[in-house]
Amino acid sequence: MKAIFTKTAGLSDRPFHYCPGCTHGIIHRLIGELLEEMNLIEHTIGVAPVGCSGFCENYFTCDMIGAAHGRAVAVATGAKRARPDRFIFTYQGDGDGASIGLAETMSAAARGEKITSIFVNNCIYGMTGGQMAPTSLVGQKTSTSPYGRDAATMGYPLDLPKVLTQIEGAVYVASVSVDSPQAIKDAKKVLRKAFQVQLDGLGYSFVSILSTCPTNWGVNPVEALEWLQTKMKPHFALGELKVPATEGGSEA
Amino acid sequence: MALLMKGNEAIAEAAIQAGCRLFYGYPITPSTEIPEYMAKKMKAVGGTYLQAESEIAAIYMVYGAGAVGERVMTGTSSPGFSLMQEGLSFLFAAEIPCVIVDVMRGGPGLGGLGPTQADYFQLTKGGGHGDYHAIVLAPFSVQEMVDLTKEAFDLADYYRNLVIIAADGILGQMMEPVEFPPVAGRKLEPKTWAASGAEGRPKNNVLSYYLTPELGEAENLRWGEKMSRIKETEQRFVEYEMEDADYAFVAFGTSSRITETAVDMLREEGIKVGLYRPVTLWPFPEKGLTARLNQIKGWMSIELSAGQMVDDVKLVVNGKAPVGFYGRQGGMTPEPEEVAAAFKAQLLGGE
Amino acid sequence: MSSALTKYKFAGFGGQGVLFIGKVMAQAGMLSKQQVTWFPAYGPEMRGGTAHCSVVISTKRIGSPTVGKPDIAIVMNEASYHKFIDSVVPGGTLYVNSSMVPELPGREDIRIVRVSVNEIAHEMGEEKVANIVMLGVMQAITPTVADDVLEKALMELAGKKPELAALNARAFKAGQEYAKNLC
The missing domain is CATH 3.40.50.920 (Rossmann fold)
Incomplete structure (x- = not known):
């Protein structure tokens, strides 16, 4: 019998702990597939964040280091400088990469650190139970913005990939989603490019992936995808925002 | 043949001689000669000096390099050392060997640049959270800064524990005659636990968390046992x-x-x-x-x-x-x- | 070797080479098999252009490398004169660069040696070695190490370029000669 679909060697057999309708699982799978397809599993050191995806070392079959909240990029920098021959990626949420770890993200980008950051943005703090994130939308109700995010006092969502395009050392910046089969295919293409940028030693590569959190948004999985499509997408720049000069992009 | 050398530079040179090839740090008086010396010398030995954006980033770069199994060091002074405290707690829990230098200066606050020993509590009682200890070595001369720095890397690897060298502005800035005799060193096990890429072996995770209180207690008891062993054998x-x-x-x-x-x-x-x-x-x-x-x-x-x-x-x-x-x-x-x-x-x- | 422990202070503004002559002194002490420490002013003390360092040379182990009350002090500019004149121990010696320090109220209980080292160095064709001239003066009047040892120390620290080594050696000799005429 011909096998038409198998699990990827990039992921373990351990069942995900993620909530129904959460897209972390899809993103994990894309990364696992790429590690396998690009023959990277044994040459990779992944850095796990603090947050819902803080246990992702249980799923990826490469070596993993668990960082402190916000410090994944610094940990990855330390590891990459120690082992430049290794493929190093960070997996981070919006709080990790765009709030508590913002200085680390920007500085690693500025240094052109040859690592890849995968930034999963769901506009909310999932692990701690639905508090406001740096990417929460204006008006969005969370447990720490119970009357909705008020721009006058709580400011605006930070579109981190858009900001990163302004930094010379960030040579590949993309912002994608995994809300449809086509979007998932596109996300994989983008991730592959980001990985290749690191393998080619070009600089910092960063992929933002819009993601869902039905549990903390208080909606069902289908509604969550609709919320992502109708509410989130208009607020964040999407697509390949910056590509290396070799692809006709701006000189990095 | 003795050389006249500043304490900070002597520490840096001793670290390189001990096989440290990675230094991550942020300049701060009165420890700045450590990063400066590393910036100058690491290149020639094929090592890396990287100026971090902050002491917070520096300590986690140390964490990353230590986690992949390399000898790594940072050096700072009191306010910078305060910024590193969370990282020290994480380094302990993940059992990542590394060496940290604190060239103490005046505090609290921005304080002054003169020498103090007012970080003693932070050094010895755990400035970060949780039940942990660093091994803390306190040299009193430039020669001892050399000898203890070399020793520090061995202690760190041997116990898989962070080691801190506690100096002060005077020791860091002063010059004294110093020699670098070869050191036999301890017999050390290969770092089979390191997350260095799973080539030809099962994957490794280097982590600092536990999911259940039961596991948490077991881990803390295991660490406590290690602390007891260090207490028993390493008092100097x-x-x-x-x-x-x-x-x-x-x-x-x-x-x-x-x-x-x-x-x-x-x-x-x-x-x-x-x-x-x-x-x-x-x-x-x-x-x-x-x-x-x-x-x-x-x-x-x-x-x-x-x-x-x-x-x-x-x-x-x-x-x-x-x-x-x-x-x-x-x-x-x-x-x-x-x-x-x-x-x-x-x-x-x-x- | 008059005493078992000698404390020095070398002071001036940045660029006058006071840290350097302190290092030469410490190196000479080390070559004489004595205990030595060298300790610079650092941080905000260095701002505003003043620089100074402390050197201790001793036959016994040295406690603090900081020097509050020097036995011997060199002051290369006026600000340093004001800062350190009162700190010299009674019976001690203060060497004053009179090219930079005008006649000022002094002290009766210490020896004050005034030498226009900038002029001497200038006559040699290089004003930058005024510090070395002063080192020569000090060595002639209050030696704590042998002449050849101090010269050796000077050559070890400054002698990488032959012409520079020769210039330093000449400056050192000029200081010694000048001092002999003072005695």
């Missing part, structure tokens, strides 16, 4: 004029140098006094001090702080003799005469 101290002493000072680092002069002055007056110098601040060298308890009629801790180590002295002396204290703060150092006078006032009833 040096005694000066203690054999026939009736009274004893306790002092480390720069204050021990000043106190040594005070001991000489008091001995010239016929007062039998000695100096007990802790070389490990953690583990505090209780054993040697305990061995002198029946002999010594009074103890006195001399520190460049408001009095921190004196608490540990009191715990060991446990009421068997009076324990005095004299210190200067904010970057000031006492003259030996002051130390002698304070001793007479507190322990000899003002003779």
Whole structure:
């Protein structure tokens, strides 16, 4: 019998702990597939964040280091400088990469650190139970913005990939989603490019992936995808925002 | 052949000789010569110096490099050391070997740049969260900065524990003759636990969390057992004029140098006094001090702080003799005469 | 070798080479098999252009490397003169660069040696070695190490370029010669 679909060697057999309708699982799978397809599993050191995806070392079959909240990029920098021959990626949420770890993200980008950051943005703090994130939308109700995010006092969502395009050392910046089969295919293409940028030693590569959190948004999985499509997408720049000069992009 | 070298530079050179090829740091007075020396010298040995965006980033770069199994170091001074505290707790829990230098300066706050020993509590009692300890080594000369730095890397690897070298502005900035004799070093196991890429072996995770309280307690007990082992085997101290002493000072680092002069002055007056110098601040060298308890009629801790180590002295002396204290703060150092006078006032009833 | 322990202070503004002559002195002490320490002013003390360092040379182990009360001090500019004149121990010696320090109220209980080292160095064709001239003066009047040892130390620290080594050696000799005429 011909096998038409198998699990990827990039992921373990351990069942995900993620909530129904959460897209972390899809993103994990894309990364696992790429590690396998690009023959990277044994040459990779992944850095796990603090947050819902803080246990992702249980799923990826490469070596993993668990960082402190916000410090994944610094940990990855330390590891990459120690082992430049290794493929190093960070997996981070919006709080990790765009709030508590913002200085680390920007500085690693500025240094052109040859690592890849995968930034999963769901506009909310999932692990701690639905508090406001740096990417929460204006008006969005969370447990720490119970009357909705008020721009006058709580400011605006930070579109981190858009900001990163302004930094010379960030040579590949993309912002994608995994809300449809086509979007998932596109996300994989983008991730592959980001990985290749690191393998080619070009600089910092960063992929933002819009993601869902039905549990903390208080909606069902289908509604969550609709919320992502109708509410989130208009607020964040999407697509390949910056590509290396070799692809006709701006000189990095 | 001895060289005249600054303490900070001597530490950096000793680290390179100990096989450290990675240094991550953020410049801060009075420890800046450490990153400067590394920036200059690492290239020639194929190593890496990287200037981090902050001490927070620096300590986590150390975490990353240590987690993949390489010898790594950072160096800082008190405010920067404060910024690193969360990282120290994580390094302990993940059992990542590394060496950290704290060249202490005045505090609290931005404080001043003069020498102090006011980070003692932070160094020895765990400035970060949770039940943890770093091994803390306190050199008192530039030569000892070299010897203890080399030792520090071995201790870190041997116990899979962070090791801190506690210096101060004077030790960091001063020059003294120094030699770099070859060191045999400890026999160390290969770092099979490291997350260095799972080539031809099952994957490794280097983590600092546990999912259940049961696991958490088991881990803490295991670490506690390691701490007990270090306490048992790694206490270090040096005694000066203690054999026939009736009274004893306790002092480390720069204050021990000043106190040594005070001991000489008091001995010239016929007062039998000695100096007990802790070389490990953690583990505090209780054993040697305990061995002198029946002999010594009074103890006195001399520190460049408001009095921190004196608490540990009191715990060991446990009421068997009076324990005095004299210190200067904010970057000031006492003259030996002051130390002698304070001793007479507190322990000899003002003779 | 008059005493078992000698404390020095070398002071001036940045660029006058006071840290350097302190290092030469410490190196000479080390070559003489004595204990030595060298300790610079650092941080904000260095701002505003003043620089100074402390050197201790001793037959015994040295306690603090900081020097509050020097036995011997060199002051290369007026600000340093004001800062350190009162700190010299009674019976001590203060060397004053009179090219930079005008006649000022002094002290009766210390020896004050005034030498226009900038002029001497200028006559040699290089004003930058005024510090070395002063080192020569000091060595002639209050030596704590042998002449050849101090010269050796000077060559070890400054002698990488032959012409520079020769210039330093000449400056050192010029200082010694000048001082002999003072005595």
